[in-house]
Amino acid sequence: MKKAEYVKVVKRSMNNNSSVKHKIIYMRVEPRHTFSIYLPTSLYQKVLDKAGKGKVSTFIKQVLEEKLNKEEQQKKEEFQKKLIAGYKSTVANKELQKELAAWDELEEEDISNDE
DSSP, X not given: OOOXXXXXXXXXXXXXXXXXXXXXXXXXXXXXXXXXXXXXXHHHHHHHHHHOTTOHHHHHHHHHHHHHHHHHHHHHHHHHHHHHHHHHXXXXXXXXXXXXXXXXXXXXXXXXXXX
């Protein structure tokens, strides 16, 4: 994977006495990858109508980012639900609770014997 690059950008600004000032800033630019996708004409026309001419790439990038972020969030929520369900089943398991209590007692005895 390529590293992010920094590009030099010169901004021009006018001050009150009309002299031009230059400000140099460096902006982080991610590497880009170009690829082709094949869309049915009807779908391409919808994208073109929605995005506007010359802005299709940006539109598709935004849609993909939204979709991927949404899926990532859903995975996090599902994982959280599984953790909670696992915790609840552990708490509800009376036999396991008895065994854990027995281990706690043994541990307390070991600590008091060491002192």
